[in-house]
Structures are given as C-alpha cells and as structure tokens.
Amino acid sequence: MGQVHQRVPLIDGAEKVGGKLQYLADMTMPGMVHGALVLSPRPHARVVSLNAAAALALPGVIGVWWHETVPQLRYNSSIWYVGQVALNDEAMFAPVVRHVGDRVAVVVARTAAIACAAARAITVEYADLPAILTADAAAANPGSVGEGEAPAFCNPIDHVKFVHGNPDAAFAAADLVVETLVSTPRSHHCAVEPHACLAYPEKGGRIAIVSPCQSVFAVQAVVAQATGIAEADLHVMKSPIGGSFGGKAEPVLDPICAFLAATLGLPVRIVLSRRETFVATRTRSAMQGRMRIAMSRSGRIMARDTVALVDVGAYSTGGNYLPGSMLQRLVRLYDVPAERYDGRAVYTNTVPSGAFRGYGSPQIHALAEISLDLAARELGIDPVTIRARNLVAPDAIEPWQGLSIGNGRGLDCLSRGAAMFDWQARWARRRDTGRFRRGIGVAAATHINGCYPGEEEATSVRMRLLPGGMVELVSALHDLGCGSDTTLAQIAAEVLGLKAHQIGITPADSDLCPYDLGTRASRMTYIVGEAVRRTALALAGEIRVRAALALNEDPGRVRLEHGLARSEEGEMSLAALADWMIGRGQTLPAASETYRASGNPSSFAAHFAEVEVDTFTGRVAVTDYLAAHDVGLAINPMLVEGQIHGGIQIGIGYALYEDVAIDPETGQMRADSFARYTLANALEMPPLKVLLVEEGEPSGPFGAKAVGEIATVPVAPAIVNAVNHALNTRLSDLPLLPERILAAL
C-alpha cells in the first residue's frame, strides 16, 4: 500500500551503486571474439579498394569484412516493427561512404586490442565525391545528393507544410511583426556507456543478440532487414543500459554483430570507443529556423509563420519524422489563431541524426520561445505576462491533429513557478551596467505522451502470482536508467497491495515478451503505466477470487493490502495463498491485458533561469534555476526530480557549450572527444528547484503523465532569454559561446 506518489528508491539501485550490475562491456562468453570498425576519414567517397593483408597477417586476426563481402541489403535503423515502410538508405558497409565516421569495414580478432591494431593496419583507397556539408547547401540544391536509389538520397527527404486560420490577414492586421532567426547545434547524447553489442549463435540455428537498446523488437526488425536473417531466427535481449537519451534507440552495431555471429558461428562483441560513439552513431539534428510573429498590442499572438530547416545528416534514419514532430509540439503550447509552418529535413554528408530526448522539441521550442521573448521586449510586456496571455487552456483542441491536450496545466506551471521564483521582483530590478550583468529568463514548453495517433499505440502486459508471493510482470520493458521499471513496479504494487520490490520485472526479451513500441516518445509512464495498472487490476480480481475461496469469504469483501489478502473473516499472505493453491494443484492467478491509447495529452513545463554574464570574458554562469512541471501526478517524486535535474544539465549544455562542431569545409568533427566537447559539469550546475503541478490527467495511471523528455525542452530558451535580458541583446545562435556573446555586445 502507499506505493504511488512515494519516493521509492530504484529497484535496481543497490546493484548499480554496488557495481554488481553487468553492462554489456562486462559480459563475456567462452570463445567470444571482438570486432573493431574501420571508419571513413572522408565525408563522401567511393570505396575503391581495401587492402587487408597487413591486418590479416597479425596473429589473432580472424577476418575482415567490407561492402564486397557482406550482404548489400539497404535498411533504415529507425524502424520499430518488421515491415515498416521507411527510406532504406543505410547498409552495414556500403560501396559509398557518406560521412566522416561512416562504416567501411570490420575486423574480427581474438582480443579487442588485436582487432583495433588490425583495423589501423587496413589501408583503403577512396575516390572522393562532392560533399554537402551544410543544411544551406543541401536546401539550395534539391534533388539527388549522389548515387543511390530513389527515393533515398534525394533532398529534401521530408517537407511538411501546414496552414491554420488566415495568417496573411492576421499579419496584415497585426500591431507588431517580429522576425527572429534561431539556429540550434548538433549535439551528442554523451551516455556514459558507449555503444556496444554482443551476438552469438543459439540452438536451432538462431542468433541471439544482447544489446543495450530501447526496443528489442526494433533491433529484430532492423537486423532482419540489414542482414537477411529471418526475424524469427533473431532472439533479442535488452542488457542493462548505461544511458541512452535516444542515442541507442537505433541499432548501429547489432546488424554487424548478428551477421558476424552467424557467419563465424562464434559469439562476437563490439564495444565502441568514445570517439567512435561521437562520429559513428547518432546526434541531435541541427536546425535553422525563422519565425515571424504577428502580435496585438495587448500581447496576444495573432499569427506565426515558421520556417524550419533540419539537417538530418548522411542517412535518413527517422529524420523524415522531424518536421512533423516539431509542428506537433509547436501547435500545442499557445492558442494561436493563425499558423503557417514550413518544415524541411535534408541530407548532408555529416554524421546522421537520430532520436535524442525531445525529438525535435528542443529545436522548435528554442525557435518559438526565443522569438516570443524578443517580441515581448518590443511590446514592452513582461515575458511571463505574454506567455500567460497565450498559453492553451486545459482540454483545448490542437489545430494540427485535432487532439485534446487533456488536463494540460501550462498556465499553472507558469503562474505558480513565477511566484515561487519571485519573478516580478527580479524582473523589476534595475539593469546592471558593469562588467557582470544579471538577467532572468523564462520559457514554456509542451510535449506529447506516447505515439497516438501516429502508430498502433498499444501495449500488452502479463502478470502472475509466483510461489513465494512475488508478482511477475512481463512486458517488453526497457528501463534506460530513468527508473521506469521502478515506476511501473510502484503502479503494479499499489494496485496489488505489495511493495515495489515485490514486483519482479524481466527486461525485454523478444522470445518472452509481447510486442511493444519500446521506450520512446515519453510513453513509459503514461501508456505502459496504464497497461500495467489495468493488468494489475485484473490480476487483483483473480487473486481476490482465489483468496475468497481460501478465506471462505465473498470476493467483493477481500482487500489486498500490506502483502495480504484480507477480509473481516481473516487474512492470508499472498505467499500463503500461493502455497494453498499449489497444494490443491491449481494454477496460480495470472492476468494479461492489452491497452490501446485513445488520446495524447500534453505535459507542460515552465522553466525560470537566472544568469550572470561576464561581459569581459563572455562567460555565462547560470546562478539560479526553477523548473515547474505539469506531470499530472508524480508516481515517484524523487525519480521525477531526477529526470528534471538531468534534463536541465543537458539543456544548459545545449544553451552554452555543446556542439560536435562539424567543419563546414572538411566535414571533420572537431569536438569528437570529451576534451573538446564541453558538457556542463557539477560546478556549472545552479541550485535547482523543482515545482510539481499535480492536477491529474484522467487518462493516465493514477493521473500521471510524462516528464522524461520535456524536462530538457525549455532549458536552453530560458537561459538564452535570460542572457538576452541581462545584455539587452538578441542572441539566438546556440550554443552561446563566449565569442558569440562578446560579438553581440
């Protein structure tokens, strides 16, 4: 009892801090061999020849594979079910490399060190092809971007246009029109654990894949497509994961490991180095945006006209969803009578983009929230007031998909957050004029809960009572370190009168679990949590019926609490009930449910930042921070706060430091190590306050909705707005490097 809304420690926390949890790089198997990749130093080139003689001569080297010796099956790493239609443009190793860091070959050897040495001993002859290294260049040259089969490698890969209301009339009637250009950088996930995968032959000619992934079924679908191995012959298991943030949503190594394991009949493991993780996996797409806002004198947004150009890099992955996703989030925040949106995604010869916490949201919110602040300044209206005048009300219908935003509490986040931050008094403070200048900024944000209506947004859960009184929960669960397993266990335990640690959770295994979309799209708590709650209710019903028999009582009068089945007549533990049933040869109570979502409510947030800018050095210190979040209800306030703290850390980096910095002339990544890629570390973190708005979402489990992705969405614009407030500037190119700040003064 009392498991929901409690600060329950992570159910795998002790194992983690005790160093007992085995991550993929800790796992070994008898006879296991190691792969190392050869990566392209060129942004766009034909691989003419490959000389592996020196590599093969090294003792311990087993073999080398490249495009001439692997199946040339094109695939898309972002698909999440077998048969999903997508732009199939990627191959394990292709005859043409399309970015610095693209895969050229793999060496397999007895040890990882030998494999790395052998990879370095391989010489490759390239014939350079013209490279497109910036989104501008890509946009200026629509059409084919080099050899490859249409529709792949044609720009733009997606173009979403949307008009709502009458923007032209609204712009003509506006009291003020403000235009702002915003660019956001290509950032990297920087999970502590680099990408890794292990594959090995299993009984019956099948291949097992152990992978720190976000969906075992996505791995199955992608590997099947890339290797030609039937998906039924692929058994995928999720390993513990040392951080993903979306970076491991798309299988990168899995097809190669599976292919090699099948070819060699041996366990094959590949663990990337830090540099390889930077240059050869995924990033957050860079965006260039332009927003024109038509305002009334009173601070109402009359219309917006948005143009967004997204650089998805060398392979489509899921990049063609980005313009639409960005639009989906853009139109859920404010009540805007007229909207025009033009979003394009283009290929360039740069590292591919992919899922990353927020999936387009940080980009589009940076554009919209920085633009709105600059418009507010011209109107002389306080940034909080202007947001209060435009935020959507609960149960509003958004104009793009026509969905209700549910019990969305953006306004509560804003007004309660502003009060707690003491916004008015701080805003009224006289502007600093000396070397150090303080400023405050606010940004609002919204995010979705799950994939409805875009996909079959459903999930299945099985639960059963085990001998001993524990309850087993089986679903395709992928805890990425955020604590989703703990949250789901709390939900199940609440219904069953147990404690979270009495719920046994099996990590996702494609042989054991019913299909699920995976950990993505802020769907774990809201969608899977509701599926778990419903299954737990069904199981509770079963248990009560059995307990009623055992207690000689009416099932309606049996309660489940404190690990007991109780009635006026007596009580028994679930363990005793299980024993009682086993003694009678009965099957233990079990239940399974499939829950299909019928809506997609919004989560909301308002973030408040105070910064101090050193106008001599250009250094920005974030000195105070408050995050107000509409989470419906926090199943576990401690984990919710943890998600928000981490979101702020990523957001500070996005605002101030992070950029993989691809050289527009050479295509080389300049920041491909932690020495060059600056993350916000502990010293840069401000004191953090979290305010939870818990007004309940009727369709969510116990009223809960998502927080994982939205936590990072408003951070960068809040900080940029604070810097612009401090300096009276219009800075809008992220990150705000000291050079950029000084140039604006």
Added chain:
Amino acid sequence: MNMLTVARPRSLDAISALMSDGRPLHFIAGGTDMLIAGRLRPKDGILVDLGQVAELSGISVVGQHIRIGAATTVARLAEDPVLAARLPALSQAAAECGAVQIRNRATIGGNIAEAAPAADLLPPLWVADARLEIRDHDGSRLVAIADYIASPGRLITAILLPDPDPAPKSGFAKLGSRRELTISKLNLAMLMRQEGGRIVDLRIVAGAIGPRPQRLKLAEAALGGRFLSPKALQLFAKALSDEVDTAIPTRSSRVWKRRAIVGLGYDVIAAMTGHSPRHPLFAGAA
C-alpha cells in the same frame, strides 16, 4: 634488443646510474599527459617511473629559495600553506588544473616538461623567475625557466623559486570552456609589489596565445609605477588587448581573447590588491 623496459628507481643516484647506461630514458611521473589515449608511447629504452623517488617530491624552504621537488603533485602544490603565502599565483594555478583526480596524479615537473601552450603552471613560474634544477648524463645545473627546453633523458629534479622578504603579491586566472576540468584558452599570471600604493616590479605572463608563455611587457609598462586608478586600469586594459593583437594577429579567437584578457587581468589585480572584481575601480570597460 628494441624493447621498452620499466625502471622504478628509489633514489636520484639510481637515476644517475641509469643515465650512464646508454639506453634512451623516458620519464613518467603522473602519466596524465603521457598515458592518455591516442598518444604515441616510447617503443624502446627505459621508462623511468619517478614516483618512488622521495627526493623528487615535496616543498621546502632552503635559504633564500623555495624548493619544489619535480615530482610533487599538483594537489600538493594547491594545498601547501607556504606556497599560498609566498607565491599564491602558483597555488591558484595548481588549484585550477584539471579536476581532483588529475591533480592527485599530475606533477609540476610533468607540466613543465610537457610544455603545452595552455599549461597552467608555467605562467606563475615565469613571473616568479623560477629556475630549474636539471640533471642529465653530463651532470646537474640550473636553468632559468624561460630558457628551459625539454629534451629526452634530461630530468628536472627540482624547481627553485626566489623567496624575497616580504613576499611579492601574485595571482593567476584562467579561462576555458567551463570553470573546472577545462584546458585554458587563455591564462594569465601576475606578480608585483606595492610601494606606498604604487605598483612596482610588475611582471605579467600569459599562456595559450603562442607556443610558449608570453611576457606582456606593454601591459607591464602601462601599469608599472602607477597607483591603482580607473585611468591606469584603462591604459592597462588597452595594453593587454594590444598584446593579444600582436601575439595572434590572424587567429579567429583574437577578437574574443583581446577582450577576455582584460577580464583576467582585472581579476588578478583585484585578487592581489584585496578587492572584489566587482569593485567600481574595475567597472570601466576597456
């Protein structure tokens, strides 16, 4: 026989013996520069671990000098009370090197021998006119830090700092992409005395605006001999910016560094004179 062997001598004499052995010597102290991934490692000769030689470690006052063993860790420098009183610029630079884990291993000798353009300990050692005690197969001698050139087999055994009484004022500031665990894009050390309020014997050295630390004589001249006043500081600021223009005329970072150096200069002066950098004295922008 072309192989790298490892020696863990326990005394300077043992190192001298190795020096006459004839094989190439490679010294390793904290290993924080030498062992990082991607660096070329020596393939033959003797890798000499300096970590076991007690004589190479520690800080002592010897006559008119402070003597710092070359294998003294950066963490020791940062917490040493004598240094904090006599050459705070060096304590501050040590405290801002890397992060705790790095400071616990990194040594002052390694920082000097590695001689990275951004090395944080070098500007303080330059302003203090440090001399290095060097030993090689030809014997031992003293070399001014500005004249030191690293070369294989040449061991720094100690750093000697002049220790005048009263001690001069000194300070250090650096600028990287964040506050801690960051390589300097610019660093600055200053040393001076005050005579009746006048700034005298001023020495200023900047790092990361050239392959080696740069003595900023224009800036020294702008402030030297003057009282601390807004006017003097303005001249000083201009001179600092001019120094950057001269040092890196064509680099894209020039525009930023020519202004940032003023921030560092003001920070150091403020610290040396017991002011806050927010004091109105420093408000006048460059």
